[in-house]
């Protein structure tokens with residue numbers, strides 16, 4: 001698995017193969033303050049080991065939305081490292097450890113590490129993307145040559161189209177897009193590439209063309225949807 005460096009921060013993609021989910025660990029190279037995005041229960045131990053081995057100080061556990069395909073390890077990571085769980089204020093969770101973040105909110109984590117929380121409803125009503133430097137962690141809003149489905153969890157074609165066109169596609173073309181999933185073994189894209197080549201959302205497509213594609217996907221429900229939504233309501237905390 002590759003690592004993506006800038007002078008000041010490291011972005012480390014991690015993969016969970018059952019749900020094809022990317023978890024991202026981002027840290028300040030000097031202070032080792034760290035953020036993890038979309039951690040998965042199945043790979044909790046791997047992530048704990050890595051954070052410990054690298055001596056990282058985990059400050060934030062961010063969720064791009066309430067996931068329907070896997071259970072988050074946010075609560076376990078919070079318990080282990082004391083980091084704050086952050087998610088959209090539109091996410092309905094029963095988790096006092098979670099801090100709700102607002103659209104456009106910018107949080108300075110260390111001298112060289114800050115993130116901007118960008119609400120991008122559409123895949124779900126609580127979907128968001130995280131911008132760190134030139135890296136956009138796009139969750140299930142914008143995938144490489146695709147996007148998240150819009151047919152459950154208050155999904156909306158209108159909202160997703162608007163979120164991508166008005167918020168994500170107004171970022172610089174060189175912005176690196178790091179998605180929440182990939183099913184073909186690809187790691188990243190750029191905003192410029194997606195504006196030109198995303199078959200659903202490229203600038204040449206009208207909303208009507210986008211909606212027609214989305215309305216005809218005929219996807220099966222995720223295998224774990226019932227247990228995932230139930231577990232993620234508590235940020236992955238085991239219920240006894």
Ligand SMILES: [Fe+2]
Pocket residue numbers: 065066067068069123140148
């Ligand atoms: Fe999702």
